[in-house]
Amino acid sequence: MDRALSTPLFAQVLGLDAFAQLPAPVRALHSVQQRQTFAGRARIQRGTHALVPLLALLSRLPRSGEVEVEVEFLADAAGERWHRRFGGLP
Numbered sequence: 001m002d003r004a005l006s007t008p009l010f011a012q013v014l015g016l017d018a019f020a021q022l023p024a025p026v027r028a029l030h031s032v033q034q035r036q037t038f039a040g041r042a043r044i045q046r047g048t049h050a051l052v053p054l055l056a057l058l059s060r061l062p063r064s065g066e067v068e069v070e071v072e073f074l075a076d077a078a079g080e081r082w083h084r085r086f087g088g089l090p
Helices: 009-014 016-021 024-029 052-058
Strands: 035-044 065-076 079-086
Touching: 009 016
Parallel strands: none
Antiparallel strands: 035 065, 065 079
């Protein structure tokens, strides 16, 4: 199998040694081979710079606070795609 397909993209970017040092749950999350969805809660804390509200809006990021989070990872030969939802919103 092609190394690009068998080695997680995150490991290729970080380097195998650095990837191996990550906590096991983080390595598992970034080792998706096809499609997988992760869900949980996150505490969002936005920065205070004047551009933060505009950049957060353009990035479709939530306001500060506790929110439900769902991230679907799709990995294939073309790369990885992440579909994220905060509080049920894309």
